[in-house]
Amino acid sequence: MKTQNISELRKPGIQPCAVVANEEIAHNTWDLRLRPQTPFSFAPGQFVVLATTDSAKTKRAYSIAGTDGDTLHFVFKRVENGILTNHLARLKPGDEVRAQGPRGQFALQPTERPKLFMATGVGLAPFPMFLDTLLNDAPNVPVRLLFGVRYPEEIFWEERFCRLAALN
Secondary structure, eight states, X not given: OOBOOGGGOOOOOOEEEEEEEEEEXXXXXXXXXXXXXXXXXXXXXXXXXXXXXXOTTSEEEEEEEXXXXXXXXXXXXXXXXXXXXXXXXXXXXXXXXXXXXEEOOOXXXXXXXXXXXXXXXXXXXXXXXXXXXXXXXXXXXXXXXXEEOSSGGGOOOHHHHHHHHHHO
16 A cells, blocks of 8 residues: 555445454554555544444444555544444454545645644544655654643553654
8 A cells, every 4th residue: 555645545335344453552452453445545543434234224434543454544533332343343353344545634734844733632544644654754843742631651652653753
């Protein structure tokens, strides 16, 4: 999969995705990796609508947190009594979910102005791709990321962001 400018993208239909990996990376926070049946292009900041294979009514939007070849990464918080998040947390490699996307217009603007990003909890998901893009395309642009959580056990990707901070 590759990233592209949002204006160049088309919206693929609903398609099955195989679960490649699914692990809890912080308290009630999961890293879900899916392989779509048909790879598609997207821009950092876009999201995909995930649904169970047994009901199109149970669906939610999740920001694409990254890629690894033809695998998409998503981060979600398991919510007590949450219909979809509890289902997603139980998925094992080889299981299947439905996906539709990419969607959304949340994207980096191509300017040389300093960037300030703010996120809480799993809202952090799209920011690693934003930071990677800025480090590659505009390495001299100052970037700051403010990240908040309610409790220390909810912190995730700390090492990843410390490595990125050292590069900026």
